[in-house]
Every structure is written in structure tokens, then in C-alpha cells.
Amino acid sequence: MQALLRISDAIDALNEWIGGKTAYIVMAMVAIGFVNVIARYIGRFIGTRLTSNAIIELQWYLFSIMFFLGFAYILKHNLNVRVDFWYANWSPQRRALIDLVGTLLFLIPFCILAIVVTINPVMFSWGRLPNGNWGAWEMSPDPDGLPRAPIKSMIIVAFVLLLLQAIAQAIKYLAVVTNTVRAEQAAQIEEYHAPVVE
Template sequence: MDRLNTIIGRLSGWLVFLMVLVGGFNVIGRYLGNALGQNLSSNALIETQWYLFSLVFLLGAAYTLKENAHVRMDVLYSGWPPRRKALADFIGTVLFLLPFSGFALWFTWTPVLNSWRIRESSPDPGGLPRYPIKSFILVIFILLIAQGLSQAIKSWAIYRGAIAPPSPSELSATVTVQPEREGHDDA
């Protein structure tokens, strides 16, 4: 599961590049089109940019979980020993992430199926169909459940001492904020 979510996460990174290109074209097309008296952009292109943003967010969530890069309040957690962190991660995953993802999957299933059933499309003229992008809501929660199970297994193994906790260099997604030095001037 880790490997699959790494591939999907890297793919979503390339979607950012594509999203920026589409967004740039939309902006240039709007201004150039206004100057030329032509419509060089469209609702479909604007919605394509929106869909790409949605895919980046949805497909990147499980990868972010795998990389331990979700935002968290590290007031207590950052000072804990690795085994206590692993136990906290295990409990959080089992009590919060997995049930939430399961409920979200359960409650979004019917609206997504209804969207496919009616072939829901954009209310804007020339817009894109909505039902394919809505399917990724289901995909995200399936990926989160699978990655959550992977994380829970690893956390439990660390807690039990079956595997070593990751070294600080392996936690590349962790950002440490350095306190400012007194008298330091960036100017």
C-alpha cells in the first residue's frame, strides 16, 4: 500500500504542474481574448483547472498520511519517545481515521452512484460532467483506509519493538521551526 500511495502521490504532484499550465492558459486566454474580442477560454477549461485541483487534494491525502506530513499539534507529541508516539499514532488511526473514513465512504457511496445514474453535469454552459470527479471521493477514502491500516500495522510493530522507529532523516516531511535569534536582522 505504501508503494501504491507513493506512486499516486507523485502523480498528484505532476497534476499540480498541469493545473498551473491550465490556469495560466485560462488567465492569458481571458486577457488576450478580451484584447482581441475573442473568447479564448471556456467553462470547460476553468472546470478542468478545478478538477485538477480536486484530484491533487484527493489523491494526495493518503500519500500525505504515509509521509507523516498532515498538520498536527505537536505540543506534547514532539517530546515523546518513539514507542509512545507509535502508540498514539496507532490509537488515533484505529479510533479516529479508520472509523471516519469508513463512515465517509458509507455516506458518500449513494450520492456518487446517483451522480452516475443521472450523468450529472455542470450547470454552466459548456461545462464538464461532474460524475467522474465525484467518484474520486470514494477513491480517497478507500486509499485512506488502506494507508491507515498500513500505518496502524507499522505503529503497532514499533510500539511492540518488532521494528525500529524511523530515524529523523527518514521523516523528511517533518518541518522544524527554528526560534528567531535575538538581535538577528535579515535586512
């Protein structure tokens, strides 16, 4: 079990690092939006177009990347919304058992399904034709727009990271359920804010 927990720690570290880098994406997105607005007003004043659809699309591409990379980070930190008022009063072992079952039955299969059904559309976006030949990348329908292939590829990246984090969470849930870790560690692993009940 300790070897599995080390794998879980490595996945946690990866998604923590990626999650931390999304702050830079937010700053870039805000800066691009600010520059775009200023350029639009200055352009109107001087009668020249200083902005383009590429800048607007870049802004929402960055927003999408931030959103995609947040999937695994949110799962790691248990920030998803819970509406079950019984859940908060359960012991860490009982909560971990419910989370383990949900992860194994729903989250992991969902991630795998999402990756499988996304591969062909993403490859088509990169120019892979149904006959196996390669054509042009899928481009934005807007004038001066950006290619769609890189942002569509982020869908696969997002679900691969989410799948890895789901596996890491399942390992931690299993460690809690099997009492491999102490109750204090169980509360820390799950980042539960409810009192620990032994």
C-alpha cells in the same frame, strides 16, 4: 508481523507512487490556468471568446484531484499538523501507541463512514436513480460545464487510499509498540524527527 509489514510496504509504495504523480497534475493545472488567462485576454482583444467554463472547471477539477490524492501521501509522510508539545518528547513506542489508538478508533472508522455515505451520492451523479434505473449524468449548472460524476468519484478513491494508508500506518505503529522493529527503524518508520529514546 513481517507479512503484515510487507503489506504495509506495498500500500506505502502505491501511495508514494500516486503522490509522486500529483506533481504532473500541478503542472497541468498551472498550464491550463496560464493558457486560460492568455486566451481570455486575446479573446477580448480580437472580440471572440476563446475560453469556456469547461476550461475553468477542468482547472479546479485538477486541483481537487491533487487535494484528494494528497490525503494518503500526507498521512504516510506524517506531514499532518501536530499541536501537542508533549508528543514530540515521547519515545517512538509511546508515540506509536497513541497513533495506533487514534488510527483504530478514529481514522479507520472515519474513512469507512466517508466511503459508505459517499457511495449513493456518487452513484446518483453517474445517473443511478433511486428506483434503480439509470438516467443522465449530473452536469455542471454552468454553460459548457463538465460532468460532475468523475470528480465526485474521486472522493471515494481518496478515502479508499486514505483507508489503505491508515491500515499500513496501524501495522507500522503496532510493529513499533510490540518492539518488532529496532528503535532506529521505529524512528524511520514513523519519520519522527525527535531523538530516539530507548
